[in-house]
Amino acid sequence: TPPISPMAIAFDAENLTLSPAGPTLTRRMSDLEGLFLDTDAWAAAVHGDDPVVYTVTSSPVPEIDRELPQSITTIMPGHTSGELWMTKGHQHPDHQGEIYLALKGRGGLLMFDGERTEWLDMLPGTIGYIPPGWAHRSVNTGDEPYAFLAVYPGGAGHDYGWVLEHGMGSRAYRATDGVDLRPYSAP
Ligand code: M6P
Ligand code: ZN
Numbered sequence: 001t002p003p004i005s006p007m008a009i010a011f012d013a014e015n016l017t018l019s020p021a022g023p024t025l026t027r028r029m030s031d032l033e034g035l036f037l038d039t040d041a042w043a044a045a046v047h048g049d050d051p052v053v054y055t056v057t058s059s060p061v062p063e064i065d066r067e068l069p070q071s072i073t074t075i076m077p078g079h080t081s082g083e084l085w086m087t088k089g090h091q092h093p094d095h096q097g098e099i100y101l102a103l104k105g106r107g108g109l110l111m112f113d114g115e116r117t118e119w120l121d122m123l124p125g126t127i128g129y130i131p132p133g134w135a136h137r138s139v140n141t142g143d144e145p146y147a148f149l150a151v152y153p154g155g156a157g158h159d160y161g162w163v164l165e166h167g168m169g170s171r172a173y174r175a176t177d178g179v180d181l182r183p184y185s186a187p
Helices: 039-047 160-166
Strands: 010-012 017-019 024-028 052-058 070-075 098-104 107-112 117-122 127-130 135-140 146-151 170-175 178-183
Touching: 017 052, 017 070, 070 135, 107 127, 107 170, 117 170, 117 178, 135 146, 135 160
Parallel strands: none
Antiparallel strands: 010 017, 024 052, 052 070, 070 146, 098 127, 098 146, 107 117, 107 135, 170 178
């Protein structure tokens, strides 16, 4: 890979796109196996239209050590048996920190360090700080797409197995006035 030069990246706030852009990832319900509490409801959605739950659009900055990549994640509004649609969530193997900036819609940032759980309400303009060692998951708590910018160390990596093994401390359910956080239980 040739070294990346200093560059401006155009952010389109209306369409939530980056230009120039790097890879885009689409996560459907079938990609979220083992995460929602109600496994039957999850399977029914997969065998139905297997909806897109979220997309991740990256800038061209590569995920390699010493680089500082960015991405925009857009989570669709929805729930599976009341459990709000969310990202898979992950831990960074070497426990690097990360920064999120909420851009659009309403959401939450759920963090878990293996013992303690933290929830941050994320409204446009909120910067959510993920300290070293805290696994992180984003949740859409509203009725329109929730989008945020992430900035993270290029060598951070994504340990999804950690979340499958340890959970995230809490589960976020839809409520009339936002979110109902319930203690984590395994599916
Ligand atoms: C943010 C960043 C990315 C991450 C994405 C989706 O954009 O934290 O590194 O990939 O959210 O989250 P996940 O990888 O847990 O599906
Ligand atoms: Zn991360």
